[in-house]
Each structure stands twice: as structure tokens, then as C-alpha cells.
Amino acid sequence: AGMSVLTVEKNKVGGECLNCGCIPSKAILKTAQIKNDIENLEKFGLELSGNAKITSALELIRRKIDTIGKAKATKMFENVDSIVSQGEATFVDEHTIRVKDNLYKGKFIFIAVGSEPSIPNINGLSEIDYLTNKNLFKLENIPESLVIIGGGAIACEMGQAFRRLGAKVSLINMDDHIIPSIDKDVASVLDEKLRNEGIDIFNGTTVDEFQKTLNKIEVSFSNKKLVCDRVLIAAGRKPAIDKLGLDRIGIKYTKYGIDVDEFNRTNIKHIYAIGDCNGKSLFSHAAMHQGMLSAMHMIKSTSPCSLKRSGYVVPFSIFTDPEIAHVGLTEKEAKEKNIEFRVIKEYYRDYGRVLIDGKDDGFIKIIATPKGTILGVSIVGDAASELITEWAMALQFNITLDEVAMTQHPFPAVSLLNMRAAQKFMMGKFLEQMKKRRVGKSEIA
Numbered sequence: 001a002g003m004s005v006l007t008v009e010k011n012k013v014g015g016e017c018l019n020c021g022c023i024p025s026k027a028i029l030k031t032a033q034i035k036n037d038i039e040n041l042e043k044f045g046l047e048l049s050g051n052a053k054i055t056s057a058l059e060l061i062r063r064k065i066d067t068i069g070k071a072k073a074t075k076m077f078e079n080v081d082s083i084v085s086q087g088e089a090t091f092v093d094e095h096t097i098r099v100k101d102n103l104y105k106g107k108f109i110f111i112a113v114g115s116e117p118s119i120p121n122i123n124g125l126s127e128i129d130y131l132t133n134k135n136l137f138k139l140e141n142i143p144e145s146l147v148i149i150g151g152g153a154i155a156c157e158m159g160q161a162f163r164r165l166g167a168k169v170s171l172i173n174m175d176d177h178i179i180p181s182i183d184k185d186v187a188s189v190l191d192e193k194l195r196n197e198g199i200d201i202f203n204g205t206t207v208d209e210f211q212k213t214l215n216k217i218e219v220s221f222s223n224k225k226l227v228c229d230r231v232l233i234a235a236g237r238k239p240a241i242d243k244l245g246l247d248r249i250g251i252k253y254t255k256y257g258i259d260v261d262e263f264n265r266t267n268i269k270h271i272y273a274i275g276d277c278n279g280k281s282l283f284s285h286a287a288m289h290q291g292m293l294s295a296m297h298m299i300k301s302t303s304p305c306s307l308k309r310s311g312y313v314v315p316f317s318i319f320t321d322p323e324i325a326h327v328g329l330t331e332k333e334a335k336e337k338n339i340e341f342r343v344i345k346e347y348y349r350d351y352g353r354v355l356i357d358g359k360d361d362g363f364i365k366i367i368a369t370p371k372g373t374i375l376g377v378s379i380v381g382d383a384a385s386e387l388i389t390e391w392a393m394a395l396q397f398n399i400t401l402d403e404v405a406m407t408q409h410p411f412p413a414v415s416l417l418n419m420r421a422a423q424k425f426m427m428g429k430f431l432e433q434m435k436k437r438r439v440g441k442s443e444i445a
């Protein structure tokens with residue numbers, strides 16, 4: 001847009017997502033999935049002797065991330081009148097930031113500092129060398145045993161990956177079921193799969209105390225004791241705003257993040273706060289979307305689309321096996337809002353394609369009004385992270401269940417399950433109408 005831009009990064013370009021979040025976690029999950037597939041070849045009538053041994057898997061993942069990071073750092077900023085300054089930024093006044101000994105002025109300022117692990121206050125935790133996502137991907141070896149505090153996205157993804165790579169894994173989760181942001185029946189499918197793979201899950205509890213012994217860590221909770229090699233804290237996030245000097249210039253914030261309006265502007269209108277640091281939706285795609293909306297707002301783009309954050313649905317996916325994905329309202333939320341709704345469930349086990357793939361666990365769950373307006377969709381099963389985009393699109397643009405049902409989906413793509421779920425609703429309505437007509441006819445007769 002012809003502006004000159006300064007970008008300040010205190011650590012590595014690419015942020016958490018590339019360096020210690022989405023990308024390394026998905027890379028470890030991929031390695032774990034391949035190992036698991038090889039170990040289950042008999043499901044496809046195949047046999048291979050010997051075991052898949054982990055040799056340089058963790059080192060290779062780190063090298064790939066370095067390669068992507070270097071490409072990003074150069075590619076992203078080429079052809080742009082932009083300077084990248086390495087260092088920590090703090091506010092001096094409403095238009096000025098300090099980086100080391102340099103002061104920089106901007107007409108507009110975007111805060112995109114992300115979030116950091118929230119560390120619970122538990123006896124003995126500071127005495128053990130615990131892991132978070134910041135140092136997890138620097139491990140040289142898979143620990144023999146790992147206790148994970150949490151039951152959300154990180155705990156489930158990393159729990160399954162480390163279990164499949166050979167660790168004995170236990171999850172200690174405060175909420176009454178794993179992935180608390182979705183309905184329990186959806187989470188239960190993953191819960192059962194994780195337990196079947198050998199993960200111990202303790203829901204509705206927290207740790208009383210950690211104790212360091214000679215080479216191990218003792219974890220006490222609910223009158224039980226576990227002994228493990230390493231502990232991973234995955235108990236949610238907090239905004240990384242402590243050192244920004246927000247109070248100095250009067251930017252308002254809470255413990256969840258920087259206060260923003262619909263355009264992601266702070267109370268100082270030329271300063272925007274986007275991504276994890278505003279606490280609205282802690283996902284990379286949401287951060288990128290907010291950045292795009294706010295940049296368009298700043299340059300007063302004449303976009304035909306709404307630039308308000310609330311004008312857009314935020315889908316999310318958990319990349320476990322089976323995957324979980326969700327968009328819109330859950331059943332629990334629809335009940336709390338007192339909305340009249342129906343639940344439509346289409347099971348994976350009824351579809352030949354996923355049966356032959358050996359991926360027949362799970363279902364699509366649709367929450368819709370009696371007329372077929374989609375309120376929310378949750379999916380647990382193979383390719384859920386891909387299937388959810390169609391529902392996000394439908395919800396975003398008010399496409400009804402009948403319209404999804406009438407859209408041809410290529411057979412035997414996994415996405416045909418979306419059409420079948422919508423057809424279940426449409427056929428249900430059709431049968432009800434037929435029944436009513438039959439009753440009407442017999443009354444006339």
C-alpha cells in the first residue's frame with residue numbers, strides 16, 4: 001500500500017506458530033502417525049518385520065523449521081519498504097517505541113505480540129525442570145514417561161504424539177472432559193481412542209504437589225501418585241504483554257488480553273492489537289484474519305466485505321487421530337441460549353470409503369434450527385480439519401442444510417459425509433411432510 005513499515009521481533013520471525021507451536025507440533029504428530037501406521041499394517045493385510053526406530057526424527061523436524069524460518073524471513077520482507085529490527089519493543093509514547101537504544105515513530109502501530117504459556121500455581125512446580133511448548137521441541141530424546149497438565153488442544157495433540165513415539169503418557173485435566181470447548185459426546189470419541197492407545201486420562205482434577213526425587217518427578221493429585229521423567233504444562237495461555245509498557249501510554253487490558261473494538265483497535269485508536277494478544281481467538285488463522293481486516297481498516301480500503309471481526313466465524317481443528325473440528329455453536333451453547341434446535345448426527349461407520357481406509361470412528365454433529373439454518377457443526381473423525389471448512393463457509397454465508405444436501409460431492413471423497421449429514425436432515429423433513437400428507441388423506445377418506 002506504499003507505506004514504510006518497521007517490524008520488530010524479539011526472538012525469531014515466524015512467531016510461536018512456526019517456531020514452537022503449530023508447525024513443530026504437526027511435524028511431530030506426522031512422525032508419530034507414520035510410526036503408528038507402520039505398526040498397524042496388519043489392518044491392510046500387510047506385514048513388515050522389525051520396528052520403526054526413532055533415529056533423527058526430532059533433529060530433522062528442527063532443521064525443517066529452520067529452513068522455513070529462513071525462507072520466511074527473507075521472502076516475506078523482500079519488495080517491501082520495510083526494516084526488521086531484532087529486539088524487544090516497548091512504548092515510549094503513543095507514536096514512539098524503543099528497541100534497544102533506538103527510538104522509532106509510527107503513524108499507526110500494530111501490537112501482535114502473541115501469548116505465552118499460563119503456568120499454574122502448584123506446590124513444587126518451580127523446583128522441577130518442567131516443559132512448555134517453548135522448550136518441548138528442543139528435546140533430544142523422547143522421555144520414557146511424561147505427565148501433561150491440561151486436557152486441551154496441546155495436551156491431546158502432544159499426548160498422542162509422544163505416546164505413539166514411545167513415552168508413557170498421563171493427562172491430568174482440570175475440566176470434566178478433554179477439549180472442554182466442545183461437547184462431551186464429541187470429545188469422548190477422542191478420549192476413548194487416547195485411552196486405548198495407552199494414555200491415562202484423569203479429568204476433573206488438578207495436581208496438589210510436585211516433588212523432585214533423584215532422577216524422577218513425583219506428581220500427587222486426588223490421593224494418587226504418579227512417577228515420571230518429565231512434566232509438560234499445557235494449561236492455557238496468557239497474553240505476552242507484561243513488558244510492552246502499556247500502562248505508560250494508557251492502553252487498556254485485562255488478564256485475557258488487550259481490550260479491542262470490532263476493528264481490533266485499542267482505546268488509542270491508531271494502535272491496533274491483533275492475534276493472541278487480544279485474547280479473542282487463540283488460533284493462527286484467526287490472527288492472520290484479524291491482521292488482514294485491521295490492515296484494510298487502517299488504509300481505509302474500500303473492501304466490499306465487512307471489516308468487523310464479529311462478521312466472521314472462527315472454525316478450529318485439533319490434529320489428533322481422530323481429528324476434531326468445530327465451527328459455530330455447540331449443543332451446550334445452543335441450550336444455554338434457549339434456542340430451538342435439532343441435532344443431526346451422521347456416523348463415519350456407515351460410509352464405505354472410511355471403512356476401507358480403516359478410519360470409521362467418529363461422527364458429524366450438526367446443530368440447526370427446525371427450518372435447517374445451520375447454528376454449529378462439530379466433527380470428530382478422519383479429515384475433520386478439512387471437512388469443517390465447508391461448514392464454516394455455509395455458516396458464514398447463510399447456506400442452509402437443504403442447499404448443502406443438494407450440492408453434489410464427489411464419491412468416494414471423505415467430504416461426501418458432509419452431504420450425507422445434510423441429507424439426513426432433508427430426508428427427515430421430507431418424511432415428516434409425507435406422514436402429515438398421509439394423515440390428511442386418511443382423514444378426508
Ligand SMILES: Cc1cc2nc3c(=O)[nH]c(=O)nc-3n(C[C@H](O)[C@H](O)[C@H](O)COP(=O)(O)OP(=O)(O)OC[C@H]3O[C@@H](n4cnc5c(N)ncnc54)[C@H](O)[C@@H]3O)c2cc1C
Nearest residue numbers: 010011015016017021022088089113114275276282283284
Ligand atoms: C503447541 C502449539 C500448537 C498450536 N497449534 C495450532 C494449530 O494447529 N492451529 C492454529 O490455528 N493455532 C495453533 N496454535 C496457536 C497459534 O500458535 C497462535 O494462535 C498464533 O501463533 C498466534 O499468532 P500471533 O501472531 O498472535 O502471535 P505469535 O505467533 O505468538 O507471535 C508473536 C511474536 O511477537 C514476538 N514478541 C513478543 N513480544 C515482543 C516485543 N515486546 N517486541 C518484539 N517482539 C515481541 C514474539 O517473539 C513472537 O515471535 C498452537 C499453539 C501452540 C503453543
Ligand SMILES: NC(=O)c1ccc[n+]([C@@H]2O[C@H](COP(=O)([O-])OP(=O)(O)OC[C@H]3O[C@@H](n4cnc5c(N)ncnc54)[C@H](O)[C@@H]3O)[C@@H](O)[C@H]2O)c1
Nearest residue numbers: 120150151152153154173174175206234235236282317318
Ligand atoms: N490445533 C490447534 O488449533 C491448536 C493446537 C494447540 C494449541 N492451540 C491453541 O493454543 C492454546 C493453548 O492450548 P492449551 O492446550 O494450553 O490450552 P486450552 O485452553 O486448549 O486447554 C487448557 C486445558 O488445561 C486445563 N487446565 C487449566 N489449568 C489446569 C490445572 N491447573 N491443572 C490441570 N488442568 C488444567 C483445562 O481444564 C483445559 O482442559 C489454545 O487456546 C489453542 O487455541 C491450538
